[in-house]
Amino acid sequence: MAVFALVFLAPIAYSIYISLFKTRLIGGTSFVGLENYQQALTDPNFWDGLFRVGIFLVVQVPIMLGLALLAALAIDSGRLHGASFFRITIFLPYAVPAVVAAIMWGFMYGNQFGLVGNINEAFGINIPAPLGPDWILASIGNIVTWEFVGYNMLIFYSALRVIPSSLYEAAEIDGAGQFRIIRSIKLPAIRGALVIATIFSIIGSFQLFTEPSILQKLAPNAITTFFTPNYYAYSLSFNGQQYNYSATIAIIMGLVTMIIAYVIQLRGMRKGS
């Protein structure tokens, strides 16, 4: 509990405290109340980043969870050849650190010795550069999807395994087909797992940092210092020394994440009853 207080409660309290101050070149540090918050809410860079993770989350999370759900249902159906091989292999990318995943995909995306370059050469076509400003967000989305499809698949699969088999037998006697079983038994039974996976994916999207920060070196024109709110907070502290403002951004992001997670949880649970 003491450790918990030191690494969890104290930083939150401290971060709220410093977000109320401002350090100026002349006059030093002074109490400014909510001025930093006002500044953040009118800061185009902050909104830009928030908007970007918003798009990311609306597009990437459903794709990733959809793929994971399909894989989980397929493996659970008992109709796959080598189902356990599928299960463990699809899960493997989760063991790859985000740093390695970003470096690896970064190489593959590159036209120097990347696969994209190879494909362009082999087919004489021109796939749009994944590291260009237009495609960079989709490219990052692909990396994140690759990393976490297996993890989410496993969460869904575990939830599917604990459905009592008597339900399936009853459905079969009633003449229900596979799709009917999926719709009426499997999906409702794993609603809890779906809600949890959605919440964790949303938290993950809002925290997006590692992938853009690694790819930044490969795509300096496409990734700005305020690419995501988290990256912005980091740049403000460690390149700009604006600790107070950075703490403010971090707090706002924490609040936004908590509110959205809470809303999803409420909605998910209400549908359940």
Place this chain on the structure above:
Amino acid sequence: MTTLQEAPATRSAPKKKVRRYSTKPRKSITLTLATGVILLYSVVPLLWLVINATKSREGLTDSFGLWFADGEFLLWDNIVSTLTYNDGIFGRWFLNTLLYVVAGAGGATFLAVLGGYGLAKFNFPGRGGVFAVVIGAVAVPGTALAVPTFLMFSQMGLTDTPWAIIIPSLISPFGLYLMWTFANDAIPTELLEAARVDGSGEFRTFFQVGIPLLAPGIVTVLLFTTVATWNNYFLPLIMLKDPDWYPLTLGLNAWNAQATTNGGEVIFHLVITGSLLMIIPLIAAFLLLQRYWQSGLAAGSVKE
């Protein structure tokens, strides 16, 4: 609620396939192929990594990405160069990572087990409050805490030391949550009462009754905290300046960035080989322990 009679069945489920349909489902080639697409998506980048770890720096640019370069198979040479480059700094980073994992993930798991067991099995005033705080903690983005933690630690003189990585790693709200739900399911309260009636002290009850029943959950939490610490990038990035204390994630990134700085030696082949070396231990751990952690996940994390 899982009762004691059901618990062993759940644990052995992934090993022994339970027939759940009255008629045995036909294996479907179409479905296997369709799911195979997702499998390929997961596996091809890993194959790319393995294949390219066998190439020289020149071979990387000259040859097709998904096949070996003509006449060279330099995996062993690349491993040797990775381990010896820059006075063997890679080994140092590896040991650092190991230290952070053993102390951080081990400690986090220990605290999560103690806390989860306590919260699940003891009634005390304020339990509802603790629950709210833990759920809140799962939702708070870890990175939002990093900047203030950095400022606090730098005032305490802890930055640029291993403590700056280990102490924040000790708390895993998700691990605590997982352990809590798992303990709720896996340990019947009657069993604890029986142990108490027989005169067993709380600690003895915990170690002799609680720990064995919790084993699959403990393996699960340990693996997830290990992955979190092994893969940690943001925290070391802000806490550490001295490359001697870097974990592998920061080290590899530094090597990768070397190519874009002026005068830096381009060592992409070592970055690729180093990446491969870094992911092997985790993949091995997942494969070796899969029977245990998968059942822990099934019984603990997702059951409502």
